[in-house]
Amino acid sequence: MNPPRRIVIVDDHRIFRAGLRAELGGSVDVIGEASTVDEAADLIRQVLPEVVLLDVHMPGGTGGGGAEVVKRCRDVLEKVKFLALSVSDEASDVVSVIRAGARGYVTKTIGTEELLAAVETVAEGDAVFSPRLAGFVLDAFGASGLVDNVRDEELDRLSAREVEVMRLIARGYTYREIASELFISIKTVETHVSKVLRKLQLSSRHELTRWAEQRRIV
Template sequence: MTESSVPPLRRVVIVDDHGIFRAGLKAEMQGRIDVVGEAYDVESAVAAVREHRPEVVLLDVHLPGGTGGGGAEVVKLCRDLLEQVRFLAISVSDQATDVVSVIRAGARGYVTKTISTQELAEAVEAVATGDAVFSPRLAGFVLDAFGTGGVAEDVRDEELDRLSAREVEVMRLIARGYTYREIASDLFISIKTVETHVSKVLRKLQLSSRHDITRWAEQRRIV
């Protein structure tokens, strides 16, 4: 292959609220993508996308800021750019609600952070050229949700749709028996923030206790 036939590196913005992950991803992907910008929350992500107009945005699903919608909110706020900017979600989460919410918003793919460097480079290229890309076990969620023209049972639930991605995450850990301290440590947030999220979940779902949250989550198979 001659030098002139080597495809140009795809222009990418990395969005993740953990600086160490952004730095690591940038180092791992050096020579495979052209990182033109970085962001750490909803507001900075939207600003970076609009400023740099990248070909692909590597987008974490759970982000602070905005109205609590995380990565899906970023995509929604950039919908007027979706013809030229493609969003590829990359997250530790492999939950159906997270996958479908960001795809609903307009993202072209969703991979987990266990993906290899080579696989991620291939996913970026595929998304940039208009293909959809999913980690193998996540594709089924999308097929279940959209394959027959319907929406998956656990996603169409109006009560669940009231919750932000972070609130669902906290609720799931509560249902698994985690203490507030353990949740705070696992999500890198304060105990006070956990308490705030739990209070919002209880209010939005009109529940009264941790036991009620656990039962609600189990009924919807999102524990």
């Protein structure tokens, strides 16, 4: 069996950090905690954990919250993966932290098993999409996926398969269920999700940010 994943918890609520540590305790190795942007950036660069569980809103730095932490650790993103963990439903929060470079976004109400699975997935370099994030992507890129007059670049639209995967995630399917539903391997599902994440991060669609500001996921 693999050694437990080395993770850092970044959240400005001490109670939440303690709860998370207790919850994950046996299965991962929590090597550090931080509560502000500056603390987090310093700690992460120093200890280089495999996964950072990152809150979106926190004090410090220039007020950029979780997204700022990711941006400051841009040069170590190869080694350190960020999983955003938030209570916020604000689309702009999601977009900012994902576009900064986080590998996934889950809500704090997620169950322990799912969170551990998400940590594992992120550590492997794949992306973690909650149903809500998938719904958000579908809404932002267009749910139909059947783009007729393709004018934008490759990055600005989803392939039919990616839309299908996103839709199944939004419907509450696990990667395993998606794989058997679409008759593909789990690895392929993960590849699709990672591709969508890349598109979400790199897309030049300026509408994406504006869209996120105007809209709220519920």
